Amino acid sequence: MAKDGKRRAPLWARLCAIFGCVLMVLSGGALITGQVMMARYAGAVENKDLFGNEASQTKVSDIKGPLNILLAGIDPRTDEQTPLSDSIIVAHVPASMDQVYLFSIPRDLVVDIPPFGKTGFRGGRSKINAAMGFGSAIGNGKHDPAQGFDLLAKTVQRLTGIAKFDAGAIINFGGFKQIVDAMGGVTMKIDQNVKSEHLQPNGKPRPRYARCADNTCAHPYYGPQAEYKVGTYHLKGWQALDYVRQRYGLPKGDYDRQRHQQQFIKAMAGQALGKDVVTNPVKLDRVLKAAGKALIFDGNGHSVVDWGFALKNIRANNMTSIKLPGKSLFDGGKYVGEGLDPSAADFFAAVSQDRLPAFLLQHPEYINKNS
Template sequence: MVLSGGALITGQVVLARYAGSVQTKDLFGDQAAAQKVSDIKGPLNILLVGIDPRTDEQTPLSDSIIVVHVPAGLDQAFLFSIPRDLVVDIPPFAKTGFRGGRSKINAAMGYGSAVGNGKHDVAQGFELLAKTVERLTGIARFDAGAIINFGGFKKIVDAMGGVTMTIDQNVKSEHLQPNGKPRPRYSRCADNTCAHPYYGPQAEYKVGTYHLQGWQALDYVRQRYGLPKGDYDRQRHQQQFIKAMASQALSKDVVTNPVKLDKVLKAAGSALIFDGNGHDVVDWGFALKNIRSTDMTLIKLPGASLFDGGRYVGEGLDPSATDFFSAVTQDRLRTFLFEHPEYFNKNS
């Protein structure tokens, strides 16, 4: 989304008009230290977290965790996803009294979000998730971060008039009917016999290139059940979606259409909570203005399921991921990928 926002720039005056509509919060817990002192310079690491719309009384979960690495030249972007079920060490977090422990990484936001009286703050939860990802990857500190509301994705796509995507495998929707309405659910599941409590006709997405409506694009990239590689397939689809959105945002149909551009920028503003480390959306947009969708490289982290006595406990990364993370922190991803082509996401 940050990259897509950069792609939407047609001038500082235009973007500045909407900068105030983007909700900004201290996502890293160190706002006092995040003062704008210079221009944005690479290399950069950006943390993007996708969540479902939830009330402040519900524990937030990070369903999508994507790291964007931008090399020193600010001319390319490498996107890699952290598996939501990756088993990691989550550090202690004094603000909630969490003592730290080993768990699935998507729980970190929940452990960090409690603010008392049964309330939760997603920005505070992001802080612990960021610390967890930093510990995992060796990234000292993220340069920017954003929480992206999945419902906001739909609004952005609809404002652009849809998005053209290449679907690389046949997918059936767990959640929606062919007309986009929710599938009915069983009222009761005895003895945990219905792990997937939906029934009835399903929306289907066939292999090929299609122009998708907002609800279709969002539904497609949320699916993982029934896919050969489960969440790893979903990670690839989400990365492809971001790249397709950036391409669509750059199209003449959007940037030269004032009415449509106005709708897109407003939708993007309402979909984000952003922390630019002392820099606002305008600064970041111009820093990334030369990156196009063709400059985005989609990366997969190889991993496998972990079991304890036959019981599934989560996901683990291939040992080579240690070298991959070192390449990220040392800004030598190009060399690493040349030596490890298996890290490229196919159909990207």
């Protein structure tokens, strides 16, 4: 209990609320074991320069709002495969440091990607999830997602007008599954009926058509599908991850998937506050280990523990989920990607100028009601 009488979220749970339950560390309270766990977790997280700025690894000041944090979710891949940022989320923390606004950038959004000298990429117009790939090549057929994140960040900055990101993280989707399993599952609301493109009801991969083995088919799978019905359910790790990855067959495609991912983040943040995790040292240790394996982090010279203390007032119930209105783009009847509504320019200006509450008051349609 805090001195003001209000219940404070444990430090690791505050981080969970911001980074989708990935940056989890234990509260720095009275227990010595808590300090040991914090140091252990901080050492487990892989820290890299994600913004192409070696100086970012040197602490220059305290963490103060307003803040903008870029999160990119990627599938597990070898260093010989080109990484794609299939989930791009910006977390905006206002100067008051007591709220967070989450908005997703559509993975198929057609944008201008700037030149990138490290790979010789000359710049061009493409889907935004390709930016990480264009920036990731390090020679000899190898790819580094951390280097690719730098170009992704520059692309999102150009799109949104955000001058710089104060922190960034690459989150491995496979790591999310391990975190949920370590927590004993996650309870979340499913707001629409969804069928899995990828998995069977038992969680095993659906078989592929032989002629689609090279991924040239839009729907290469066949056989029974895992299904998720409207309602509130306690999901296993594979179920939660599978549900939030689906977009095919949904009325609004990737926009529905973005909403589901934001719902997932809030559900995980709420689960993190449960006594079943906080007071269970064995389960907590498993969660911390899973979180450490799931994340590559750049805190601009500040550790995950520094960020946890700075965001001490963030909880799951003061997270606002934002939806960016947009529509599909076609060229001669062929789908080429997504485009945002013109009003998005005003939204991005509100983010850069830290006046989102006023903007959302005038544009309530930007708030995800089901999150």
